[in-house]
Amino acid sequence: MPSLFRRADRSVLIAAGAALAACAGLVAYGVVDTGESDGRPERRTPTASVTYEVSGQGTADITFQARSEAGKATVVKAAALPWRKTVDVPLGQAPNVSITLGENGGRARCTLAISGRYVQSATASGTFGRATCAGALPTTPATAS
Numbered sequence: 001m002p003s004l005f006r007r008a009d010r011s012v013l014i015a016a017g018a019a020l021a022a023c024a025g026l027v028a029y030g031v032v033d034t035g036e037s038d039g040r041p042e043r044r045t046p047t048a049s050v051t052y053e054v055s056g057q058g059t060a061d062i063t064f065q066a067r068s069e070a071g072k073a074t075v076v077k078a079a080a081l082p083w084r085k086t087v088d089v090p091l092g093q094a095p096n097v098s099i100t101l102g103e104n105g106g107r108a109r110c111t112l113a114i115s116g117r118y119v120q121s122a123t124a125s126g127t128f129g130r131a132t133c134a135g136a137l138p139t140t141p142a143t144a145s
Contacts, residue, residue: 006110019045046141047088049115052097052133056081056108060124065089089137096134099124 040140052064059078066087074082089095099110105127112120112133124131 045090047090048137050089050135050137051084051086051096051113051116052095053111053113054079054081054083054097054099054108055111056106058104058106058108059102061100061102062097063100065078065093065095078102079132090092091137091141092139094134094136096132098130098132101125101127101129103127107127 047067052062052063052105054060054062059080060083062076062079062083063073064076064085064087066089068074068090091101095112097110097112099108101108101124105125106129107123107125108129108131109123110123110131110133111118113134114135114137119135120133122131
């Protein structure tokens, strides 16, 4: 009987080794797979460079549009002024930046530039003062500059 158990142990070890080798092969395939197996190029949404600036002293809450295709805004609470951010915004979206001053008030100015060209500015002042700057992006890359 001992030889029967030894053969069974070897069979189990061989099967376990084969299973381990198969798993290692799948992991290696997943690591080196480039994801381009279907031959189609990755679809990217065209964007335009947008620069948001907020000048002034103190802090302000700043809300701005970035790369989100769904139009979701990014919020920066109590940002130290002056503040500047350049982001890519999908064509067809309306880039905007809004500022809200705190209870200490003050004065702050927002500006919006699209592809290096300033398109709008606005000033907020006083307690909880607000200002918004908005622009329009083209809907197609051919008209973007």
